[in-house]
Amino acid sequence: MSTSKPAWSERELPAFFKRWRTEWKDEELSPSNYLDYEGGLRFVLAAAWLFCPETVEYRGCVFLKENFSQDVVDNWFTTLGHDRERIEAVVNQVRLWDVFLNASRTDDEQLGEELPQLALALGECWQGVLSARYPDREITVEVGDEEDGSYGPAVTFRTSPAVSDFD
Template sequence: MFLKFLFEEQAVDNWFGELKGDPHAVESVVNHVHLWDVIAPRSRAEYQVLSELAIRIGEMWSAALERAFPARRFLVTVTDEATDYGPTVSFRSV
């Protein structure tokens, strides 16, 4: 399952090749949003708010996926590591 606004068939096909056909790995790559790509923080306070927002978005995605697909299970991940590109939310089926 892929986020509609991020889905590009050619890119997904490329990821399937790169990730040896692993659908969970492809979902994780395609279904991730770096909040810095959507909202660029200009201060430490704004960065902190984005970190908190990422947690809330992850909670909303979990609830929405559970409601829309009650028979399926998903792993929603929220990261904000110094080595990553800012707060990031992703999901994949399990």
Template structure:
């Protein structure tokens, strides 16, 4: 799983949800039912910050507000050879293993195995949200899962000015 155009096409319900549905003996139950039965509204309300993150526009770039530090970004801009897209990609890099550091990922629920699907969903959401917020920019979202397993599923993005039909940068 890697690419700059994340698409969550193969939607397999998580193992814990399939077990829950089997316990109810009702294959018609959907993930929305699970959220309602299991009191998931609190988690969904907080997850909105993950799927629809606050952003900061600074020095011609777009950054995740939660990861943005003006001094650090200014230091990176001062280094020769560092470009805006690379700086954005580094600042906006989210490792899902770190995001869920306090959640057991290898227990019976096998949540660690579900993280690549979450990364794809997150990538699709970010691409849509950022494209609407910044129509003057071309948004590139990258979702990856390192083959050596060193970082687990990651999501990042970078931007550049959109090009008009006449070959010039947009407004």
């Protein structure tokens, strides 16, 4: 798996959006306009949980609440020898195809090709949210993809105590 820190610096508009804008014959329309025209408020409200996830602290670690199970985490502590950063990275991993199980991978829209951009956006959001939420920790967010692209991108994070310039 290849990984990188999230950096979504060169945004490309999704193909479905470009087609929609062309159909409306208005190249000035923005993604915000799309959300308004297509009644996207429900989807954006639900997506808030993805982009600004709830977290829990347990055994000196930070976990996504949605992924957290005390028994599973305790098993990882045994398996990984109390390596907190590795345990967090494993438990906090979100594979985007697991989030979008009902989305077609073969449709004409080719939305699967847009997932790497979504993963980068998600990673940047997590970096900011978690850094603000846990200022006493160094947050490392990683965005990765299978080498062969077979299962799409994943996003995860791990924490460690913040390093002070005065130590």
